[in-house]
């Protein structure tokens with residue numbers, strides 16, 4: 001038990017919270033752990049929207065490299081930031097029990113503008129998914145880019161004259177910075193795997209695989225796998241207007257998925273359910289149905305737009 005496990009993490013407050021959560025779970029089993037904060041390229045350029053940077057896995061790349069060259073033994077990520085295809089020799093070892101899943105609108109004054117069709121609100125988000133979903137519901141609104149970690153985004157929102165900005169509830173609530181001026185966007189289907197934290201390690205590292213196995217939450221692992229199968233089958237990217245959410249009740253998996261054009265004009269939705277025993281395929285099946293119904297044309301448009 002004395003061998004040290006080095007846990008790599010990005011340096012943002014949210015990333016540190018998530019890595020400390022994994023550290024606590026390992027420490028509780030008697031393992032000897034240390035946190036190793038590592039700069040991520042996704043955190044260095046805070047201006048360019050991610051879809052323009054065009055690199056897959058910009059938040060995970062530096063940690064992948066540190067893992068493969070042995071500087072760290074485990075990397076902790078928000079699962080929604082992890083490309084659907086992991087690098088060779090890196091495997092997912094544990095998904096923690098899911099936290100809050102939904103997106104929130106943090107607003108400046110109040111939300112009355114949401115009910116005033118003629119008002120052209122200014123809303124900030126750099127996520128292509130959130131932009132597309134927002135424009136679908138509020139086609140007249142003006143969208144603005146807002147990059148950075150949760151804390152810097154909140155600061156920018158306070159400094160600008162926007163009506164609101166969109167955040168993942170998980171990001172704000174975990175580090176206790178959710179403002180009272182916020183509402184849950186119950187109509188907005190979240191990103192695949194939103195609200196889930198994952199630990200990855202080297203495939204041949206039996207010590208870490210054994211250490212992490214006890215805190216792999218089977219329900220979260222299954223639901224996020226289905227959501228990511230849907231994403232992978234449609235697109236394979238991480239900055240796309242694709243939403244997916246799966247839940248389990250009464251031994252049944254319930255899946256909802258969406259593919260939206262970037263301008264919000266076209267939307268494909270799908271809902272599937274299956275007995276848990278057959279859950280393995282439903283993300284892929286749902287995606288194939290959307291592609292067959294004409295979603296393939298939107299996928300081609302998106303690929304061109306974000307290249």
Ligand SMILES: NCc1[nH]cc(CCC(=O)O)c1CC(=O)O
Pocket residue numbers: 078079080081150166167168170171193194195196
């Ligand atoms: N894209 C950045 C990112 N990656 C994970 C989270 C929050 C945690 C989560 O959604 O699981 C956030 C912030 C956000 O989307 O507002």
